[in-house]
Amino acid sequence: xKNKIAWLVLVLVFIATGLNFLDRQVLSMTIIKIQEEFHITxxxxxxxxxxxxxxxxxxxxxxxxxxxTVGGKIGLGLAVLIWSIACFLHGxxxxxxxxxxxRFLLGFGEGGCFPGAxxxxxxxxxxxxxxxxxxxxxxxxxxGAVLAPPLTIYVASSFGWRASFIxxxxxxxxxxxxxxxxxxxxxxxxxxxxxxxSGVSFARILKNKYLWxxxxxxxxLDPVLYFLMFWVPKYLSEYRGMSFERIxxxxxxxxxxxxxxxxxxxWISDKLIQRGISINKARKGVMGIAAGLTLCAPFxxxxxxxxxAIALLTLLLFAHGFWITNYITAISDIFGSKAxxxxxxxxxxxxxxxxxxxxxxIGEIVTRYSYTPLWVTAGLMYPLGFLLFLVFxxxxxxxx
Numbered sequence: 001x002k003n004k005i006a007w008l009v010l011v012l013v014f015i016a017t018g019l020n021f022l023d024r025q026v027l028s029m030t031i032i033k034i035q036e037e038f039h040i041t042x043x044x045x046x047x048x049x050x051x052x053x054x055x056x057x058x059x060x061x062x063x064x065x066x067x068x069t070v071g072g073k074i075g076l077g078l079a080v081l082i083w084s085i086a087c088f089l090h091g092x093x094x095x096x097x098x099x100x101x102x103r104f105l106l107g108f109g110e111g112g113c114f115p116g117a118x119x120x121x122x123x124x125x126x127x128x129x130x131x132x133x134x135x136x137x138x139x140x141x142x143x144g145a146v147l148a149p150p151l152t153i154y155v156a157s158s159f160g161w162r163a164s165f166i167x168x169x170x171x172x173x174x175x176x177x178x179x180x181x182x183x184x185x186x187x188x189x190x191x192x193x194x195x196x197x198s199g200v201s202f203a204r205i206l207k208n209k210y211l212w213x214x215x216x217x218x219x220x221l222d223p224v225l226y227f228l229m230f231w232v233p234k235y236l237s238e239y240r241g242m243s244f245e246r247i248x249x250x251x252x253x254x255x256x257x258x259x260x261x262x263x264x265x266x267w268i269s270d271k272l273i274q275r276g277i278s279i280n281k282a283r284k285g286v287m288g289i290a291a292g293l294t295l296c297a298p299f300x301x302x303x304x305x306x307x308x309a310i311a312l313l314t315l316l317l318f319a320h321g322f323w324i325t326n327y328i329t330a331i332s333d334i335f336g337s338k339a340x341x342x343x344x345x346x347x348x349x350x351x352x353x354x355x356x357x358x359x360x361x362i363g364e365i366v367t368r369y370s371y372t373p374l375w376v377t378a379g380l381m382y383p384l385g386f387l388l389f390l391v392f393x394x395x396x397x398x399x400x
Contacts (some may be wrong), residue, residue, distance in 0.1 A: 019171065222351025
C-alpha cells in the first residue's frame with residue numbers, strides 16, 4: 001500500500017510542478033488584453049516581471065530552508081496554496097499596483113516548488129528509485145510549459161482573460177485539499193521531526209564546499225535555459241522567418257522532449273544503480289552524456305532550415321532534461337533529508353540571479369552582433385559545468 005501511496009504523491013508533485021509553470025506563463029499570453037484594458041505600459045510590464053523574479057529568487061533559498069525544517073508535505077502544500085491564491089488575485093486585479101503586488105506574491109509561492117518537490121521525493125523514494133522519481137517530479141514543469149499556450153488562449157477566448165487565472169487557481173486549491181488528505185504519517189512517519197531535532201545548521205551548509213559547486217554550476221547554466229525560454233521565439237521569427245502561428249505550432253516540441261528526458265534520464269541512472277553500478281558513476285555517466293549532447297547548440301546558428309534548427313533545439317532541451325534530473329538527484333544523494341531543499345533552494349536562487357544579471361547583456365549581444373555567440377556559449381556551458389562537477393565532487397556520497 002505504501003508503494004501505491006508513494007506514486008500517488010509523485011503524481012500530485014508532477015501536477016504541482018506543471019501548475020507552477022502554467023500559472024506563471026498565463027500573464028505573458030494575456031498581457032496584451034490587460035494592457036489595453038488598464039493602460040499598462042511596457043516599462044510597467046517590465047517591473048511586473050522583475051517583481052516576480054525578485055521574490056522567486058528570494059524564496060528559492062528561504063523556502064528551501066523552511067521546507068527542510070517543516071517537511072515536504074507542509075512545505076510544498078503551503079507553496080501551492082500561496083501561489084494559487086496569487087493566481088486567483090491576478091484574475092480580479094484592477095490596476096497596475098495590484099498586479100505588481102500579486103506578481104510578487106506569485107513568485108513568493110512558486111519559489112518553494114522545486115525545493116519542496118525534491119524534499120518530497122527524498123522522503124518517499126530510496127536511492128534506487130529516486131532518479132526517476134525526481135525526473136517525473138521535474139517533468140511536470142515541461143508539460144506545463146507545453147500546455148500553457150493552447151489552454152490559456154482557449155480559456156481567454158471562450159471566457160475572458162480573467163478566467164485564464166481563476167480556473168488554474170481553482171485547480172490549485174483542489175490540489176491543496178487532495179495533498180493534505182494523504183495520510184503521510186501512517187506510511188513514512190514524521191521525517192520532519194527528525195530533521196528539526198538533528199538538522200544541519202545553515203552556517204554549516206554554507207561552509208560546505210560541495211554546496212558552492214552546485215551553486216556555481218547553476219549560476220553558469222540557468223541563463224542558458226532562460227535564454228531558450230525567453231529569446232528563442234524572437235530568434236525563430238527574426239532569423240528564421242517563422243510566422244507567429246508557425247512558432248506556436250513548433251515551439252512546444254522541444255519542451256515535450258524536455259519532459260520526456262526528465263523522466264528517462266532519471267530512469268536510466270536508477271537502472272544503472274539497480275544493476276550494481278555506483279551512484280557516483282550512474283549519476284555522472286548520465287550527466288556526461290547530457291553535456292556531450294549540448295554541443296549541438298552552436299550548429300543551430302548555421303543550419304539552413306528552421307526545421308533543422310527546431311530539431312537541434314529539441315536535442316538541446318532533451319539533454320537539459322537528462323542533466324537537471326541527475327543534478328537535483330545528486331544533491332539529494334549528498335545532502336539527504338537534512339539539507340536537500342536548502343541546497344536546491346540556494347542553487348535555484350543563484351540561477352535566477354545570474355539570469356537577471358545576464359538577460360540585459362543578451363539584448364546587447366543580439367543588437368550589436370547576432371545570436372551566434374549565444375548559441376556557441378550555450379553549447380559550451382554544460383561541458384564546463386560537468387568538468388567542474390568531476391573535479392570538485394570526485395565522489396557522490398552522503399555527507400550528513
